[in-house]
Amino acid sequence: MQYYEDLFKVFEETMDAFKxxxxxxxxxxxxxxxRNYAEFLGFDDPAELLGLNVEExxxxxxxxxxINNGVPDLADIWNIHGETLIVNRMPLKNEGxxxxxxxxxxxxxxxxxxxxxxxxxxxxxxxxxHDARQSWxxxxxxxxxxxxxxxxxxxxxxxxxxxxxxxxxxxxGETGTGKELVAHALHNESRRQDQPFVRxxxxxxxxxxxxxxxFGYEDGAFTGARRGGKLGxxxxxxxxxxxxxxxxxxxxxxxxxxxxxxxxxxxxxxGSEKLRxxxxxxxxxxxxxxxxxxxxxxxxEDLFYRLAVFEINMTPLRERxxxxxxxxxxxxxxxxxxxxxxxKGLDSPAMHLLQEYGWPGNVRGLTNTLERACLIxxxxxxxxxxxxxxxxELAGLAKLTLAAGHPGDQLKDTLRRSExxxxxxxxxxxxxxxxxxxxxxxxxxxxxxxxxKELDIRLPDVDDIIHQSMDxxxxxxx
Numbered sequence: 001m002q003y004y005e006d007l008f009k010v011f012e013e014t015m016d017a018f019k020x021x022x023x024x025x026x027x028x029x030x031x032x033x034x035r036n037y038a039e040f041l042g043f044d045d046p047a048e049l050l051g052l053n054v055e056e057x058x059x060x061x062x063x064x065x066x067i068n069n070g071v072p073d074l075a076d077i078w079n080i081h082g083e084t085l086i087v088n089r090m091p092l093k094n095e096g097x098x099x100x101x102x103x104x105x106x107x108x109x110x111x112x113x114x115x116x117x118x119x120x121x122x123x124x125x126x127x128x129x130h131d132a133r134q135s136w137x138x139x140x141x142x143x144x145x146x147x148x149x150x151x152x153x154x155x156x157x158x159x160x161x162x163x164x165x166x167x168x169x170x171x172x173g174e175t176g177t178g179k180e181l182v183a184h185a186l187h188n189e190s191r192r193q194d195q196p197f198v199r200x201x202x203x204x205x206x207x208x209x210x211x212x213x214x215f216g217y218e219d220g221a222f223t224g225a226r227r228g229g230k231l232g233x234x235x236x237x238x239x240x241x242x243x244x245x246x247x248x249x250x251x252x253x254x255x256x257x258x259x260x261x262x263x264x265x266x267x268x269x270x271g272s273e274k275l276r277x278x279x280x281x282x283x284x285x286x287x288x289x290x291x292x293x294x295x296x297x298x299x300x301e302d303l304f305y306r307l308a309v310f311e312i313n314m315t316p317l318r319e320r321x322x323x324x325x326x327x328x329x330x331x332x333x334x335x336x337x338x339x340x341x342x343x344k345g346l347d348s349p350a351m352h353l354l355q356e357y358g359w360p361g362n363v364r365g366l367t368n369t370l371e372r373a374c375l376i377x378x379x380x381x382x383x384x385x386x387x388x389x390x391x392x393e394l395a396g397l398a399k400l401t402l403a404a405g406h407p408g409d410q411l412k413d414t415l416r417r418s419e420x421x422x423x424x425x426x427x428x429x430x431x432x433x434x435x436x437x438x439x440x441x442x443x444x445x446x447x448x449x450x451x452x453k454e455l456d457i458r459l460p461d462v463d464d465i466i467h468q469s470m471d472x473x474x475x476x477x478x
Contacts, residue, residue: 221271
């Protein structure tokens with residue numbers, strides 16, 4: 001909070017340069033606001049806005065987009081209460097990390113306001129001069145994908161096979177299975193890794209904005225168009241990768257335009273008659289059944305075949321339960337690290353319960369449950385009582401988990417998962433040493449080799465988990 005207060009003082013000293021400013025923190029809560037800005041929004045007292053989410057106060061604001069993308073939004077024309085203003089929105093950085101965003105209203109143009117930005121160091125003025133393309137990067141690599149199940153190993157192999165190909169890739173899977181993480185890994189394994197990785201959520205774009213979002217527009221193309229025009233996502237991604245998430249939500253009219261771009265690799269901005277060549281690798285993802293949508297005439301058949309040159313099918317968590325102990329361990333470590341909790345892991349009954357649950361939300365659901373459990377426990381070991389406190393629907397399953405045995409058909413799978421989990425845990429605790437792991441398990445090293453082969457446990461995959469960085473923002477495959 002002191003950081004935002006210091007910034008507020010800097011801006012107060014330069015009030016003659018602008019009509020007001022607003023600062024939000026990383027979560028989108030209003031940290032500082034001038035009386036002028038509050039009055040423009042229709043509020044008499046700026047104090048009543050502090051702590052509120054900016055999207056509650058300014059519907060459709062682009063401030064969270066500035067935080068998420070790290071790209072300044074400069075010289076945006078804002079019409080409010082009959083007055084036309086110029087608004088600049090910029091990410092705020094502290095030692096290289098985005099900690100919030102600033103919006104300020106200037107009298108005439110953005111140049112008038114840029115001088116005072118140099119008065120605070122934290123890279124804001126420097127950030128404003130960066131090419132917007134520099135901020136579109138893929139954050140996760142193939143090592144960010146946690147798991148040693150055959151399904152996860154297959155996904156990693158497919159990523160390596162197709163990463164350097166130029167063909168489109170379609171990633172299919174339920175919500176929360178890790179489609180975006182795989183898209184990041186594909187880009188970072190490819191020869192385009194040093195070029196932009198541009199993410200587009202197809203479900204969040206209104207039908208009327210599709211063309212301008214993907215292909216950009218010229219100055220004066222329509223009422224309210226940004227002065228100087230705007231780059232579309234395909235131009236930003238030129239030379240790199242564009243990731244179209246939830247592509248099954250794309251309207252038919254946009255599908256036709258996308259197909260033409262994929263065929264010709266040319267785009268046309270709204271309001272322009274000039275064709276621009278682009279060099280873009282396309283990755284798409286969906287949780288919907290595209291062949292069924294094709295049958296229902298809700299998705300173009302020609303576009304589907306253009307997208308599905310290579311398909312990666314994500315396996316739901318309930319079909320790779322042997323990965324759950326690794327992911328739960330990684331998730332709780334990451335939560336404890338970032339929240340400064342002293343969580344030591346999960347006890348055996350709690351871990352077994354996590355493995356038995358079906359997880360309709362997949363890893364996203366698992367992460368949510370563990371995060372709430374850590375918030376309650378804060379120190380020590382997560383147990384059944386804590387899990388049931390945050391997820392009461394596990395109660396019935398917990399009774400079965402504590403029962404003496406399992407039905408015959410489940411026994412073999414249960415034993416296999418338990419064996420696999422025990423061996424992987426021993427390898428992790430031993431830092432990958434099979435000799436030390438065998439000693440921990442009380443078996444001969446040869447027996448451990450045989451079990452690892454039988455259960456498809458490969459040491460390179462365990463090494464990836466051991467060296468997984470705590471600085472990765474995302475949690476495991478989700």
